[in-house]
Amino acid sequence: MERTGDSNKFAMIVVPHLAAAYSLARWLLGNGSDAEDVVQEAALRAFRSLDSFSDGSARAWVLAIVRNTAYTWSSKNKRVALVAIDDLGLDEKTEVELNGGANGTSTPTPEHELIARAEADQLERAIAALPPQIREVVVLRDLQGLSYREIATVACVPIGTVMSRLARGRQHLIEALTAGQE
Amino acid sequence: MTEDDKAQRSGGGDRRLLLHAYLDDELSLPETIAARARLGNDPALAAEARSVLNLKRALREKLPREPVPARLQARIEQSIGLRRRASRPIWMAIAASLVVAVLGSAVATSTFMRLGDRERLDNAFIDNHLRALKATSPVDVVSTDQHTVKPWFNGKAILSPEVVDTSAQGFPLVGGRIDVIRDTPVPVVVYSRRLHVIDVWALPPTLEAGIGSGARTVLGYNVLPFSAHGARYVAASDLAADELAGFAKLLQDAP
Numbered sequence: 226m227e228r229t230g231d232s233n234k235f236a237m238i239v240v241p242h243l244a245a246a247y248s249l250a251r252w253l254l255g256n257g258s259d260a261e262d263v264v265q266e267a268a269l270r271a272f273r274s275l276d277s278f279s280d281g282s283a284r285a286w287v288l289a290i291v292r293n294t295a296y297t298w299s300s301k302n303k304r305v306a307l308v309a310i311d312d313l314g315l316d317e318k319t320e321v322e323l324n325g326g327a328n329g330t331s332t333p334t335p336e337h338e339l340i341a342r343a344e345a346d347q348l349e350r351a352i353a354a355l356p357p358q359i360r361e362v363v364v365l366r367d368l369q370g371l372s373y374r375e376i377a378t379v380a381c382v383p384i385g386t387v388m389s390r391l392a393r394g395r396q397h398l399i400e401a402l403t404a405g406q407e
Numbered sequence: 408m409t410e411d412d413k414a415q416r417s418g419g420g421d422r423r424l425l426l427h428a429y430l431d432d433e434l435s436l437p438e439t440i441a442a443r444a445r446l447g448n449d450p451a452l453a454a455e456a457r458s459v460l461n462l463k464r465a466l467r468e469k470l471p472r473e474p475v476p477a478r479l480q481a482r483i484e485q486s487i488g489l490r491r492r493a494s495r496p497i498w499m500a501i502a503a504s505l506v507v508a509v510l511g512s513a514v515a516t517s518t519f520m521r522l523g524d525r526e527r528l529d530n531a532f533i534d535n536h537l538r539a540l541k542a543t544s545p546v547d548v549v550s551t552d553q554h555t556v557k558p559w560f561n562g563k564a565i566l567s568p569e570v571v572d573t574s575a576q577g578f579p580l581v582g583g584r585i586d587v588i589r590d591t592p593v594p595v596v597v598y599s600r601r602l603h604v605i606d607v608w609a610l611p612p613t614l615e616a617g618i619g620s621g622a623r624t625v626l627g628y629n630v631l632p633f634s635a636h637g638a639r640y641v642a643a644s645d646l647a648a649d650e651l652a653g654f655a656k657l658l659q660d661a662p
Contacts, residue, residue, distance in 0.1 A: 237533075241537070243479075243483070247473065248473060251473070265479065265482050265486065268486070272487055281647075281648070282627070283628070336457075337458045338461075340458055340462050340465060343469070348466060348470055367462075367463055367466040368467070369602065372646075373428070373433050374647055391427055392423050392426075395462055399462055
């Protein structure tokens with residue numbers, strides 16, 4: 226195999242997804258310079274394992290490497306806490322149902338209007354407050370447009386889990402955006 | 408117990424998961440119909456749907472998409488470049504090409520195999536697709552209206568492609584452009600799926616034979632030749648292969 230072939234392949238398969246990679250790393254680590262280190266490391270990993278990419282979504286393949294690199298990186302650098310999903314405390318199911326019960330009933334300003342008026346910094350804070358395993362699903366879907374199947378590949382979980390995390394994450398965001406604004 | 412199991416246990420939770428999947432265009436047709444019916448009968452669910460849709464729109468429109476910092480891009484290029492200059496033992500190269508050869512027999516296309524005519528043609532389509540994605544806009548005529556896009560092609564290419572309104576199925580029309588492939592102007596109808604761009608080229612007769620048939624992956628992009636209404640088309644996108652096939656089916660079934 227030619228080495229120029231390798232870098233051509235890298236340019237075609239990995240480079241188009243560097244912006245998505247950087248964005249995912251930023252959302253996972255909350256810090257631009259950490260994200261740069263992680264994306265650089267992930268890019269090298271991707272370059273070294275180009276031969277293992279044969280089929281399917283290049284974006285999902287690249288983002289899976291970025292995600293794994295981010296998690297490994299954060300476990301080595303304790304100051305960045307990627308908290309585990311259980312740290313949220315509440316049982317996922319219970320919480321989704323509780324939130325559901327409070328929704329759709331009478332509020333002075335309709336909930337959906339409050340959400341439509343949300344500003345960028347408000348959205349950013351709300352996303353940053355999500356636990357990482359939920360945050361990554363929301364970011365991959367609503368900011369980067371991946372299909373459920375691609376997200377399942379990136380996050381290494383079944384599609385059912387993608388669905389429940391996405392529902393839960395959006396529920397949290399809706400709640401955060403409508404809290405305290407009557 | 409897994410999250411899935413938990414999700415399965417409650418009808419209410421299921422209903423909510425299906426609502427999100429419905430709003431994300433991720434349900435099968437029967438499920439979509441059922442979800443739509445449920446929404447019509449349940450005002451609380453409909454209110455929730457409005458909130459979720461507004462949230463999706465806010466996230467899409469208000470959060471800026473940051474480019475890769477130039478410094479990071481340079482660092483990555485440098486590290487790949489360094490890597491490229493490092494010499495690799497011959498045996499590694501041989502082992503790697505064996506791997507590719509074995510994979511290549513299973514996978515339709517590998518750029519490292521000797522490029523046949525079809526592969527070269529595939530690459531030409533993907534080159535155009537990538538160039539369009541890098542441009543300010545992937546289309547030369549921007550319109551979600553099929554009746555604006557179709558006449559735009561008149562006189563610009565040999566044939567005028569079918570333009571179908573698939574927005575109801577979650578594939579809104581984006582517009583059209585003309586690519587030049589092997590000295591021939593080829594009309595491209597551009598659709599989207601979520602944030603993915605789908606190019607559909609209407610093949611002139613000179614390219615029909617060369618493209619062959621069967622879905623394949625070219626440099627990470629899915630390429631799918633298909634026939635519809637007596638003409639040959641090629642679709643390409645970074646959309647998942649099964650979704651792309653579903654989209655081609657929509658175009659084939661369009662009246």
